[in-house]
Amino acid sequence: MKGILKFAMIGLLATLLQQCSYSQSDTKQKKSTMNTEKKNANPMYSRTDTAKVNLSEEEWKKVLPADVYNIARQKGTERPWTSPYENSKEVGTYYCAACGNPLFKSDTKFESGCGWPSFYEPISKTSIIYAPDHTHGMDRTEVMCGRCKAHLGHVFNDGPPPTGLRYCINGVILDFEKAKDAEKKYESKKGE
DSSP states (O other): OHHHHHHHHHHHHHHHHTSSOOOBOSSOOOOOOOOHHHHHHOTTOOSSOOSOOOOOHHHHHHHSOHHHHHHHTTOOBOOTTOOTTTTOOOOEEEEETTTOOEEEEGGGEEOOSSSSOEESOOSSTTSEEEEEEOGGGOOEEEEEETTTOOEEEEEESOOOTTTOOEEEEOGGGEEEEEHHHHHHHHHHHHTO
16 A cells, blocks of 8 residues: 555656656756847847747857757756746846747746746737647647747646736746836936
């Protein structure tokens, strides 16, 4: 009986851990190096341009850090509980680290306990696109950036009100700007 119970617990734990995503990269992932220098090296990165981005994989590989490229273009998944955004309570906006497209406001973020940053609603209907994902023997819905089609994560029907959705997103593909920083930039440009 103990063996059966132990086997059932291991199976339950394995199922819970793969709920968000299972396609882990074999390489050790470093914290995203998507800093100001890399953004400047990426001519597609813009927080204001809404034009669709269509680059070849070779071009993406040149402009994205390896960890961002792995998630965005190869549909990788960061290890759970490794994103600094998972427990962040900062107020601001989350952008696509590949192209700068606004994705989520911090007030739609919630603690789901799944190991990845979770949101219940995207910024707009066009900021996210959806695709069926039947990999790893699961039926899921993949979510991608509406501007550059970067893989972000998956959406599930077990989120909080008002939408009942849980957008389970890889932190590596997120770029965050605090609301206070954005306000300071706006005020300094306004005064010029």
